[in-house]
Amino acid sequence: MQTLSIGELAERSGVASQAIRFYEKEKLMPVPQRTDANYRRYPLDAVARLQFIVHAKQWGFTLDEIRELLILQDANGDRAQAKRIAAEKLYKIREQIKHLSRIEAVLSRTLAECTGEGPMQEGCPIVEAIAEKAE
Amino acid sequence: MQTLSIGELAERSGVASQAIRFYEKEKLMPVPQRTDANYRRYPLDAVARLQFIVHAKQWGFTLDEIRELLILQDANGDRAQAKRIAAEKLYKIREQIKHLSRIEAVLSRTLAECTGEGPMQEGCPIVEAIAEKAE
DNA sequence: AATAACCTTTAAGTCAACTTTAAGGCCAAG
DNA sequence: CTTGGCCTTAAAGTTGACTTAAAGGTTATT
Structure with missing residues (x-):
């Protein structure tokens, strides 16, 4: 299966490499595999995850809120929780x-x-x- | 004529002493007179100036924009300028x-x-x- | 083999609008 | 005359979401 270097992921997602490392530290992006030379290697669906982050930001979600949503997705959690987060956001926006x-x-x-x-x-x-x- | 210490001014205006010093450094508040002991002494109308700043902030003006308005007032400048600043703000808010x-x-x-x-x-x-x- | 273009890390800088801390001077009350 | 509560300054810390820099290892190309 094809994997991407951080630079390739940056290009495909439109998110700078350093920002991707930042998201990793902030636990928005998962810790990726490494090559023998300690280079990060990402699966292709990392692109979609980054785009989710970018879009959520454009919607006005903070990184804290986005992390909450991502954790829910990762845990295949409860939709009611996601609804609650979105409802809170809607209230703040109003x-x-x-x-x-x-x-x-x-x-x-x-x-x-x-x-x-x-x-x-x-x-x-x-x-x-x-x-x-x-x- | 009565004057106020920075603490008295802080109390009357609801703006913390340190914030007042900060506004002075940022040229939103004028450099005040000093006592022999190097204490700041403010005229009574400093309260109104601080309240202007506070209200303008509540309206969503940034300190940069407020400084522009205050400079216009201090220079008894052109009303058309003030109108321009406010119109720009209105555009941004919309x-x-x-x-x-x-x-x-x-x-x-x-x-x-x-x-x-x-x-x-x-x-x-x-x-x-x-x-x-x-x- | 050299050089450019990647990659790694940690640390520091950015912006706004302050707040907090540190280290010290001044003054009224007990 | 000393204790507490003001005042002074400069410098560092805060928040959010990164960016930039520094110093060095790796890989691809010439």
Whole structure:
């Protein structure tokens, strides 16, 4: 069965060799076999595992969360657990959206009020909006 | 005119003394006067300046952006500049909201599909959704 | 045989926005 | 007059997710 060096894996997955070693240390990638010269040798499905990590990151999962998911997969664990992790993530994402939306509302309202003319002193609406109140 | 020690300022503003010194080094707070014993002495309006910083942070402005706004205020600069900074921020916030909303959509759809029953192997929808494609 | 292009390890650097630590000076209360 | 609580500085530590560097071994090509 064909195996890959860390450099070949890096090229196929788009993840830098050093990042792959980092993921190994962080227990996201399994400890691979070694050649006589102590070179890492990866099975082909290591590519898919790395791409899973990359995609999960793009979804906003942290490495800690991704590790949880990978451990579940490796242990062929319970789907309910995976669902819980994803549900927690969804909750956090919705909270972030709420927070940003509040900011968006105030900021766009303020920008609409501001003609962009005149000096800063004596009531620039942007500065006043920030100074006055949080949230 | 009454002045404040750094500790008093910290208490009134809710910002730790060390953070105030940090802001001074980062040129967000002006260099204050000193007593004979080399203690910092702040005018009362330093409280408002710190609160401006705190609120701007809550709005999601970075210290770099806040520094820009403060420099404009200090120089009694052009309002159009402040408007530009705020408009850039608004754009960034909207981009973040878009990104998070895409994630939210896929994740909530995926969660709805997942019964939470069965093992991970052979098609857990959550894992598959992440594995399949980035966005 | 030499050289380039890999691979190995450990350690340190990056970014933001601070916090913590260390080592010491100043001042009010008991 | 000493103890505790402020204040001073510079330097190092924190978090997350790596990247860069240093120093050296291996393999492939010329």
